[in-house]
Amino acid sequence: ERVAVVTSLAAAALQDVLAAWRRRAPHVEVVVAHCAVQGAEAPAQIVQALADVQHLHRAGTPVDVVVVCRGGGSLEDLWSFNDERVVRAVAGCQLPVVSGVGHETDFTLTDFAADLRAPTPTAAAELVCRDRADLQSDLDAMATVLSMRVRRRLDGAQQDLDRLATRLRAP
Numbered sequence: 001e002r003v004a005v006v007t008s009l010a011a012a013a014l015q016d017v018l019a020a021w022r023r024r025a026p027h028v029e030v031v032v033a034h035c036a037v038q039g040a041e042a043p044a045q046i047v048q049a050l051a052d053v054q055h056l057h058r059a060g061t062p063v064d065v066v067v068v069c070r071g072g073g074s075l076e077d078l079w080s081f082n083d084e085r086v087v088r089a090v091a092g093c094q095l096p097v098v099s100g101v102g103h104e105t106d107f108t109l110t111d112f113a114a115d116l117r118a119p120t121p122t123a124a125a126e127l128v129c130r131d132r133a134d135l136q137s138d139l140d141a142m143a144t145v146l147s148m149r150v151r152r153r154l155d156g157a158q159q160d161l162d163r164l165a166t167r168l169r170a171p
Helices: 012-025 042-058 077-082 083-094 109-113 121-128 134-166
Strands: 003-009 029-034 065-068 097-101
Touching: 003 012, 003 042, 003 097, 012 029, 012 065, 012 121, 042 065, 042 077, 042 121, 065 109, 065 121, 065 134, 077 083, 077 097, 077 109, 083 109, 109 121
Parallel strands: 003 029, 003 065, 065 097
Antiparallel strands: none
C-alpha cells in the first residue's frame, strides 16, 4: 500500500521508479525520503533518510517496503552505498529494503545488506509492486471460486429445504 523511496529528488532514477509505479501500480502510495546520493554528505543523509522512514512507520504511517535507489555512474559516484554507516543502516532497518543502486553490472555493499537486490532502480520498482493487470487477474480467479462455492452451498441448502418440505404434513 505504501512504499518509501530513499533517493535524491533530483535523481533521474526517481523519475524512472515513479513512472514504473504509475504504470504498474497507481494504487500504491509513494513516500520519498530525500537525501544526497553521492558526495561527502551523502552517507549521513542516506542514514538519516532511512531513520526518517522508520520513524514515519512507527508513528502510524505504515510503510511496507523501502527502496534505496540511485542510477548508475562511476565507482566514485556510487561509493556512498559502500560506506559502512549506510550498509549498517540498511542491514539494521526494521522494514524490508530493496536496493536498486546502479545498473546491472554495478554492485555495492548496500546490495548485500539489503533484503533484495534489483539490477536497476526501475527493476526495484517492478519487484516491489505487482502489475495491476496481474492483481486483477488474481481477483477475477478468486471471484470465480467464491461464486462457485456460494452456488454449491445454496444448492445444498435448497436440497435440505426440499427434503424437509416433504416431511411436512399438509394442513
